[in-house]
Amino acid sequence: MSSLQPDRNQRPSARTARWVERKLDELDATTTVELAHVDAVVELQQDQIRAMNTVATSALVATAQLSQTENTLSQMVPHASGRLAAIADLATVQTAEILVDSARRIRRAGE
Secondary structure (H helix, E strand, O other), X not given: OXXXXXXXXXXXXXHHHHHHHHHHHHHHHHHHHHHHHHHHHHHXXXXXXXXXXXXXXXXXXXXXXXXXXXXXXXXXXXXXXXXXXXXXXXXXXXXXXXXXXXXXXXXXXXX
């Protein structure tokens, strides 16, 4: 933070100098508090991003495993492929709903 310098041609009274010093101290304290608040907001948002990435990664892995299992079972029993696809689709939709709900909860937790 830059320092305010008095005009060298004028000498303020002792009272004015104290008042200016007090006001500058107050400004410095306010700035410190505001910067701490900004840092806290940034940290919270970073934690929210990490949490959402963890949930999304789990959803992606689960969906990939589900697709692989569906494919394997469809090859083993081709007659059941339609039913297997329907079950896999339902599970995938539910996973997506959980992902959306998680995003909503993570956002609310940060408010």
